[in-house]
Amino acid sequence: MLTCGIVGLPGAGKSTLFNLLTGAEGGVGYGAKKEARTQVASVPDPRIDYFVQMFKPKKVSPAQIQFTDLPGPESGRGRQFLDQVRPCDALILVLRAFAGPLGENNPVGELNQLGGELVLADWELAEKRLERLAASKKKTEDKNQEPALKKLTAALEEGKPAKTVELTEDEAKALEGLELLSAKPTVVVANLAEDLFGKSYSAQTELQEFCGNSRWPLVEICAQLELEIASLPQEERGPFLAEIGIAQPGIDLVAQAAYRSLDLISYFTVGEDEVKAWTIRRGTTAQDAAGKIHSDIARGFIRAEVYHYDDLREHKSIANLRQAGLFRLEGKEYIVRDGDVMNFRFNV
Secondary structure, eight states, X not given: OEEEEEEEOTTSOHHHHHHHHHOOOOOOOTTTOOSOEEEEEEOOOHHHHHHHHHHOOSEEEOOEEEEEEOOOGGGTTGXXXXXXGTTOSEEEEEEEESOBTTBSOOHHHHHHHHHHHHHHHHHHHHHHHHHHHHHOSSOOSOTTHHHHHHHHXXXXXTTOOGGGOOOOHHHHHHTGGGOOGGGSOEEEEEEEOGGGTTSOOTTHHHXXXXXXXXXXXXXXXXXXXXXXXXXXXXXXXXXXXXXXXXXXOHHHHHHHXXXXXXXXXXXXXXXXXXXXXXXXXXXXXXXXXXXXXXXHHHHTEEEEEEEEHHHHHHHOSHHHHHHTTOSEEEOTTOBOOTTEEEEXXXXX
């Protein structure tokens, strides 16, 4: 399961975004939150909806993301709050792109400050690890660790994020256990005021250029407005979103951006018993994808029956897919595509 840590400065709307993404109720505001909140959310996927309509399964299992709403520096705990996000796969940096009680917004300034916090937290971690290595009477089993740490700390001292440090394959392997924050895939969320949604806002161009240069996906949403819409009956949400020009809800945009940042895709298993989305990395083979379901299926892999969601939508039925030659048998080295529907033949 993909895990994402939500990080932001006071008043940026971290808790509002968390509540929107997870369907959590309530939440605490600026300066009050001391502990992290964690909750799992289903990822909306129109492909799942289509399969459910076609197969009418007993069980539906969409892809899921675990979100963690972190107490920020305002909690008085300094950078220790970032330790709670180190195990996360990706970071979501929330920026205040609206004016309010805290004054005028400065999203690029906030992004620089948050990036600096990540780099400084990584530097402190790397320095402590170097100190422990120096004090240890036993030499480390990995001879690459100390030189890799020295190269890393030198870059971090200059304010460079860990992802920009050029490491050899052996050096990168030696640092794997550190879970460096400034090396993690990152999604930036600009939290807009309702009256600015769909319009240009202060520092928008600068923020877009900053994120583009950093290769960080940028999602622009109005979390408070979408949270209010999410409280409406299901049948009223779509028309309301369309009326105010929101083509996709915030959770869709954030989930898609998080998946792209980690190069993740989904394949599906479908039938009357269950429709389920399976999350894998792009480039995964059919045999390894089968292992996501069960190791025995991968071990005894024979063939995979494969067709694609897009083809099913176009041809309306599996019988028509067979007739069109779009229902295929693939071997263990087949590279799974996003949207593939798969059934594995195996023998153990």
